[in-house]
Amino acid sequence: MIGKKVWVFADGDLPPHPEGLGEPKAHEALMVVNYGAEEAHLSVELLFEDAGPKEDLSLTVPPRRVKCFRMDMPIWDGDYVIPFGQYAMVLTSDVPVVAVFGRLDRRKDMAYYPVAPYTE
């Protein structure tokens, strides 16, 4: 069982999509590794600067897989999309997982911004 059940990424901020640019597209993404033999169920909570939390979001990672979730896509059950602006993400998994989070900004050329994870 490798990993932790709680992961916090304190700096989400979806980058704008400049028109006319090719690949790779500006985005933020969450990568989750499930090294174990059971499917991982993640409860996701989003915090904002000037509004209450968005709760009741969930993600699933099959056993022995890594999944890449695009934060600018409707990846959740239902059609919720994350609004532009500052947010933070708190993940709670029922089994240990390993997560990383990063942004690709294309407003001027191309800039990667990895967000340091906090876990416990």
Next chain:
Amino acid sequence: MIGKKVWVFADGDLPPHPEGLGEPKAHEALMVVNYGAEEAHLSVELLFEDAGPKEDLSLTVPPRRVKCFRMDMPIWDGDYVIPFGQYAMVLTSDVPVVAVFGRLDRRKDMAYYPVAPYTE
């Protein structure tokens, strides 16, 4: 209660603001997540290379919120602004929080520099 009460960011160095550039502006920022139910009060101390520490700075984060503090702005009580040059930041919070720190440098195109947090 998710987080830690002590956070150190060892490499602050406010980037210059080249003239004539549009968004996003060069800056450094501190993001703090307060996942708990009580307001977080942070004591902030700045260390420098050739001068004594700047003490008695403070920041506040409401419960269940993330806040983004722009280090080049007068975000503190009073009108203190961080001088250009090397500095480090030591945060002490009265409740557990999660913090990340990053720089956006615009001197040539656009470069993100995230600073690895130390916590205890």
Next chain:
Amino acid sequence: MIGKKVWVFADGDLPPHPEGLGEPKAHEALMVVNYGAEEAHLSVELLFEDAGPKEDLSLTVPPRRVKCFRMDMPIWDGDYVIPFGQYAMVLTSDVPVVAVFGRLDRRKDMAYYPVAPYTE
């Protein structure tokens, strides 16, 4: 004995090689420090999004050395090469080591993407 025996890098994704570009080449690399007096033997397992794990890969680091492994090269025994697309890497060493992982993307200029390590 400095280091840990388990290291996970949750976000591998080999960048394409644009034609006509000089050095430095787009790539991903794993750096492993063996500070101890014994050779380090690393078992490497790769996880994917839509396929089962690749197991039985191994790497070796001499005592008192750092080694840089280029992930786009046939660095393993045999001629296995990592396919394009999302992957994650789980390292298990027989002695404590320190590892970091990073990407250099050249699709537009040059962008470094370091992947936050998880260790236990």
Next chain:
Amino acid sequence: MIGKKVWVFADGDLPPHPEGLGEPKAHEALMVVNYGAEEAHLSVELLFEDAGPKEDLSLTVPPRRVKCFRMDMPIWDGDYVIPFGQYAMVLTSDVPVVAVFGRLDRRKDMAYYPVAPYTE
């Protein structure tokens, strides 16, 4: 007493200095925070890929200060300079400190590469 006594940075690789570029210069740097009341004395050891370690290097950080050490400069006692190519750095301090390490590559525009610290 905030910090740790052992810090490892697994990926040093001094970037070349392209001619004719203005500030900021390509470089690698080590930032060390000494939050305590006593001067910090750091023993530094460098590891390489194909040569034995360089030992007996030392650095000093005054109490209540942050210091930025430029890795491409003769920052050590004597005139030792780090050779080009892969290296790793192991720091051992007599008092707890906090350290971060980063590279600025200027071969194409400007790219920051922060190296994830390992500490114990």
